Amino acid sequence: MEKVLMKGNEAIAEAAVMAGCKHFFGYPITPQNELAAYMSQRMPRVGGTYLQAESEIAAINMVIGAAAAGVRAMTSSSSPGIALKSEGLSYLAGCDLPAVLVNVQRAGPGLGGIQPSQADYFMAVKGGGHGDFHTVVFAPNSIQEMVDYTFAAFDIAEKYRVTVMLLTDGILGQMMEPVALIAPETKAPAEKPWAVTGTKGARPKNIVNSLYLSPELLEKVNIARFERYDEIKRNETRCELYKTDDAEICVVAYGAASRISRNAVEMARAKGIRAGLIRPITLWPFPSDAILEAADRVKAFTVVEMSMGQMIQDVELAARCKKPVNLCFRTGGMVPSPEEVLKSIEEVLR
């Protein structure tokens, strides 16, 4: 397959179309605009729907409607817009609807800035709406992975009836890399017997609903949903281990920060420091086992984040206080350099 140079935002859009997503609902915000623009060009040509909604809230609720009707639907936004969508994320979870959501992160809080950031980790992994629920979060670190995990996102969303978020940032959204657009065979169930498509007088009516006025019933429903989450943890947790076998120090980073960290690992190795990189690919479920296993072997962890430090809490939890966990960060749209990460590694070992 011949590779083409594509921006991350556009690559996700094309992969979604190839995955059979014919319904995109969005609202303009930098730095994800190329995604929606690509959809607005592509959807009419594949008989799909591109709809620019009146708000991010409306857009995610349109996704709810389309998902309830049984079609593959998605929306995309950037940090402040994702905050607005949290209402919809909670309803999607409560209704057990499959959907795909893209967050091309920018810096906050508030209007913040438009430069790349990873400060939505908490929002994606811990929160993103009220109530007991999780969103499956993929953190690709290349344009190829943005494509591959877009395909995976639709499958996982439908297999488990959950929302899957692709958590990217301004760097990954804007950058171009060679990419092969190959659609894998879908592993999602073929039928959606729960969808609201009209009974046609042929089946009992379907109700897509998140309201349970009986606490006894809602407790059961929530526990059952978390059993499904356990299944996702078992089957879908992903991470990349890079030169961790003999590592005395492990850098932990995801997304764009992991690319910078890989440079730093190479630089450290060139100086005789046995550094390695643990790269969570799913942020929820978090690859805690990989961290715990490494904790027995390394002297310390260095978490690299483009935020004041959010994922570090999950690394600390996973490391169970066995080894020190340090933070190397830049915030506000600033990006750490490989040299800064290297310096942090050296300081930790000193």
Place this chain on the structure above:
Amino acid sequence: MNHSILLAGFGGQGVLFAGKFIAYIGMLSGCEVSWLPSYGPEMRGGTANCGVIISETPVGSPIVLSPDLLLAMNLPSYDKFEPAARPGAKIFVDTSLVSRGPARADVETFGLSATKTAEELGLAANIIMTGKLIKETGLCTLDTAKAAMEKTVPPRKKALFDKNIQALQLGMNS
């Protein structure tokens, strides 16, 4: 082949396009590549830049902080990025828009009055400059450059393709 390339100029001068073209050259040469633009309120008339990395190993950080090749299409870009270039870097300056000479002696600076030539001939200055860059670095052959241009310019814009090849050859011969 390993390069960290920074292309900078006014928005509308086509530095992002030139960067994509160079990235395709790297790709067709069998290397790993990345292309990362500055983004934001830097529209037409403002400054724009992009970093291109060509590497024999997978690209880590796509951010070009200290380029070994710099293409500066205007004075603000030259002022901003000349100090960032690596010692020994090759710097290409459009002298139609940059009046001053080099401030550093540890880099190799090539001047070309690309915008003036481009205006006279109805060609694109960014591609003339890129042609010069290809010549002075031996980045690729004309055939590879042509193949990369085919990938950068959509097939429906054949006239643009022809003009760009003309500009490219002009730069490669100057």
Place this chain on the structure above:
Amino acid sequence: MKTVFQRPNALTDMPTSYCPGCTHGIIHRLVAETLDELELTGRTVGIAPVGCAVLAYNFFACDMVQSAHGRAPAVATGVKRANPDNIVFTYQGDGDLAAIGTAETVHAAARGENITIIFVNNAIYGMTGGQMAPTTMPGQVTQTSPYGRDTTTAGFPVHVCEMLASLQGTAYCERVAVDSVPNIRKAKAAIKKAFQNQVDGKGFSLVEVLSTCPTNWGLTPVKALDWLRDNMMPYYPLGVYKDRSAEEL
């Protein structure tokens, strides 16, 4: 034996959760009769709101989605765009449609979404216990306007039909009331037209139904009907505010 009256097939046999004397039951019945008469139940997807009608998904016999507060028109848009052959309607109250969901309402209309909206206006938040609504009238006493709605601090009510009539995308909007048999007949005709419009692909149709809330108004059901006639109907005049349904497509 001859059956002279029965539950429409488009209503389930589940007892409704509405208060005694509340006119939601009548409006449900009018929607259900329409679905029966136009033979639409099997291809219809209804969107329930948040508010007193939150459990409407239990009462209508068609496929149903329960939506977040105010978002029903957006959810309806998603359903309709996914399967344009489905008939999609929302059933919303005044707080849902004209306060928290104003943007979704206005823009569904502006887009000319081919959906049907049944808007129940009783000038008060019912489910939460009688707070001031976007349609609470000047001087009207509610839990959160205990001295009567003071327009200097609480502003003015929203006239939904008048507002939507100004939008090019609106195909049809009419205000009706369910205070009397003649008016109920007119309400039925309006609701039927709003569904027929969708079948015919005419675009956005909304019927605003002036309705009572005996519980939160603090009135008996009969007095509540009088209050609706005496206070709401002069302030919210009945009638057709826009009708493009006769136009050729």
